[in-house]
Amino acid sequence: MFSGVGAFFAYRAWRQKNDEIKEKYFERRLAVYLNVREAVSNGLRRGSDFGWSSSLLDAKQRAEFLFGPDAQNALVEIHDLLAEHDGLVSSDDVAERTKSTETRKRIRKKLEEVEVIMKRYLTIAK
Secondary structure, eight states: HHHHHHHHHHHHHHHHHHHHHHHHHHHHHHHHHHHHHHHHHHHTTOGGGGHHHHHHHHHHHHHHHOOOHHHHHHHHHHHHHHHHHHHTTOOOHHHHHHHHHHHHHHHHHHHHHHHHHHHHHHOOOO
């Protein structure tokens, strides 16, 4: 009987620790996800003056361990597209501004892909 009670308490302690770990990973993943959305939004609306590049690179580094290489690779692509967009927006050439609009569409599409990847990990399963 005492061994059964001991096993029960050991199981409960393990379960509680396991839930705490899941919660910590969820919080870290959510922070990266929100950081990515904010960086892309700043990059599209405000340009390079608002630090989107360093914010996105930081998220990319954390994403490798929290979401896997697919998310990291997609974030690299988004970073490159935002850098391209940043250069095009500051141009006075009409053709380059048109290309900027196309680049914005590609950025949004790539962001949707990243969100699909990240949302698979944004759950707290019991």
